[in-house]
Amino acid sequence: MPARYWDEFSAGDVFQTDPVVVEEANIITFAEKYDPQTFHTDPEAAKDTFYGGLIASGHQTIGMAFAQFIRLDLFAENSLGGPAMDEVRWSAPVRPGDKLETSVEVLEVRASKSRPDRGLIRLQFTTRVGDTDVAQFQTTTFLRRRPSGDDA
Amino acid sequence: MPARYWDEFSAGDVFQTDPVVVEEANIITFAEKYDPQTFHTDPEAAKDTFYGGLIASGHQTIGMAFAQFIRLDLFAENSLGGPAMDEVRWSAPVRPGDKLETSVEVLEVRASKSRPDRGLIRLQFTTRVGDTDVAQFQTTTFLRRRPSGDDA
Numbered sequence: 001m002p003a004r005y006w007d008e009f010s011a012g013d014v015f016q017t018d019p020v021v022v023e024e025a026n027i028i029t030f031a032e033k034y035d036p037q038t039f040h041t042d043p044e045a046a047k048d049t050f051y052g053g054l055i056a057s058g059h060q061t062i063g064m065a066f067a068q069f070i071r072l073d074l075f076a077e078n079s080l081g082g083p084a085m086d087e088v089r090w091s092a093p094v095r096p097g098d099k100l101e102t103s104v105e106v107l108e109v110r111a112s113k114s115r116p117d118r119g120l121i122r123l124q125f126t127t128r129v130g131d132t133d134v135a136q137f138q139t140t141t142f143l144r145r146r147p148s149g150d151d152a
Numbered sequence: 153m154p155a156r157y158w159d160e161f162s163a164g165d166v167f168q169t170d171p172v173v174v175e176e177a178n179i180i181t182f183a184e185k186y187d188p189q190t191f192h193t194d195p196e197a198a199k200d201t202f203y204g205g206l207i208a209s210g211h212q213t214i215g216m217a218f219a220q221f222i223r224l225d226l227f228a229e230n231s232l233g234g235p236a237m238d239e240v241r242w243s244a245p246v247r248p249g250d251k252l253e254t255s256v257e258v259l260e261v262r263a264s265k266s267r268p269d270r271g272l273i274r275l276q277f278t279t280r281v282g283d284t285d286v287a288q289f290q291t292t293t294f295l296r297r298r299p300s301g302d303d304a
Contacts, residue, residue, distance in 0.1 A: 026185075033178075034215030036222050037231060050232050058234060059215045063186030066211065070188050079189060080202050081242075082210060085289075088237035137237075 003076035006109065006119035006143035013106040017068035022056050024096035030060040056094040061135045065102040065127040080118055080142035088137040094129065102127045107138065111145070118142050155228035158261065158271035158295035165258040169220035174208050176248035182212040208246040213287045217254040217279045232270055232294035240289040250281045259290065263297075270294050 024043065031040030035057035039049045046054045094100070108122040121143050127135040176195065183192030187209035191201045198206045246252070260274040273295050279287040 034212070034219050036219055037227070038229070039233070049229075055233075057215075058237070059211065059218065060186070063209075063211045063215075067186050067188055075189075077190070077201075081191070081245075083242055085210070085240035086238060088240070090233075090235055093233075 002073065003078050004074050004143075005078055005146040006111075006121060007146045009106050009109050009121055009143075011106050011108055015069065015072060015074065015104045017065070017072060017102040017104065019099045019101045020064055020068055022061075022064065022094055022096060022098045022100060024054060027054060027056045027060065027096060030063075031057050035059055051093055054096060056098075058088070058090040058135065061090065061094050061100065061127065062088060062125070062137050064100055065125050065135060065137075066139070068100075068102055069104050069123075069125070075141065075143065078144040080144060082139055082141045084140040086138045086140075088135070090135050092129070092132050092134045094134050098129045098134075100127050100129060100134070112142075117145055117147075119145055154225065155230050156226050156295075157230055157298040158263075158273060159298045161258050161261050161273055161295075163258050163260055167221065167224060167226065167256045169217070169224060169254040169256065171251045171253045172216055172220055174213075174216065174246055174248060174250045174252060176206060179206060179208045179212065179248060182215075183209050187211055203245055206248060208250075210240070210242040210287065213242065213246050213252065213279065214240060214277070214289050216252055217277050217287060217289075218291070220252070220254055221256050221275075221277070227293065227295065230296040232296060234291055234293045236292040238290045238292075240287070242287050244281070244284050244286045246281065246286050250286075252279050252281060252286070254279045264294075268297070269299075270296055 039046045039051045040057045043054045105124045107124050111119045123139050125137050191198045191203045192209045195206045255278050257276045259276050263271045275291050277289050
């Protein structure tokens with residue numbers, strides 16, 4: 001899919017990302033830097049925790065989901081960065097070997113009042129492993145508008 | 153600081169994490185997996201973007217801040233995981249060499265109605281580089297309560 005301007009998104013649009021598998025080694029590498037809790041960093045000690053084994057950091061799960069959306073190349077050079085993320089929910093553990101599948105729905109598109117060259121887009125991410133929802137979150141991103149004079 | 157039970161936190165408690173420096177190589181490594189946008193992955197191409205140079209993924213910034221809090225060992229084995237994160241705001245770019253300093257305030261402690269062995273704690277994170285706020289976010293975590301019979 002080619003990069004889109006802000007003008008080319010509409011509330012209700014839905015995109016499916018490619019699936020991605022969560023590898024045990026990546027769970028540990030991520031968690032040692034960004035979420036150093038035993039149930040994310042130590043497969044043996046994790047067996048004695050509440051979760052009964054290693055689980056991925058929630059920060060990693062949403063990062064993997066977000067990256068799969070970015071890899072669709074819908075935003076690409078039209079992204080002007082993201083000021084906000086809201087309502088992050090982790091509803092089930094993610095374990096080594098789980099395959100994440102993410103659907104992304106456009107919640108809102110809103111023009112900028114102060115900057116006519118851009119608009120905001122809010123996205124609802126829903127990430128599943130099989131039939132189980134494991135994570136949900138909303139992102140807000142500034143996107144370039146189509147330059148005036150461009151053919152639509 | 154030793155690990156605390158849920159009972160030992162109060163709304164208004166404030167904790168300061170150790171500072172941590174954002175390294176350019178880590179910005180790129182993180183972004184290639186979790187946020188593959190040009191201004192996070194390519195120092196040269198980033199010069200031609202809106203940001204004028206490489207900046208850290210917002211997901212990485214909040215992960216680094218969260219990890220510094222975990223390293224205070226206040227939660228440790230009493231953490232039963234986090235179901236939610238809210239109101240994430242990225243208010244200024246984070247660049248290579250920036251030193252992140254994070255303060256963490258307890259917003260709310262609430263006992264579980266259904267599970268007498270645990271409670272919820274909500275934390276407000278504020279991360280700064282020098283005098284500039286760069287990120288804010290709220291986390292919710294389940295924590296063990298002190299077992300009845302334990303001395304306080």
